[in-house]
Amino acid sequence: MNIDRIVFAFAGFMILVTLALGNWVSPYWYLFTAFIGLNLLQSAFTGFCPLALILKKMNKPSGAAF
Incomplete structure (x- = not known):
């Protein structure tokens, strides 16, 4: 999985x-749902995702978006 x-x-x-x-x-x-x-x-819009940064440090293969 990427x-x-x-x-x-x-x-x-x-x-x-x-x-x-x-x-x-x-x-x-529901506030946490809104946060997600x-x-x-x-x-x-920005391409910034905290989970994507963590996954990059774990050497997961990147996809088109992140």
């Missing part, structure tokens, strides 16, 4: 987890 696929899979997984936690535990988890969405949006 960095792009890992980032998208991780973001999707975290969104689903925080939506479930917001529904069953506390609505404050904002991070995806800003990375689309």
Whole structure:
């Protein structure tokens, strides 16, 4: 898997987890869901993604986006 696929899979997984936690535990988890969405949006325009930087240091193959 390249960095792009890992980032998208991780973001999707975290969104689903925080939506479930917001529904069953506390609505404050929806703020973390919003943070993930904002991070995806800003990375689309700037190309900066903290997870992509971590994965690059782990020598994962890069993709088209990161």
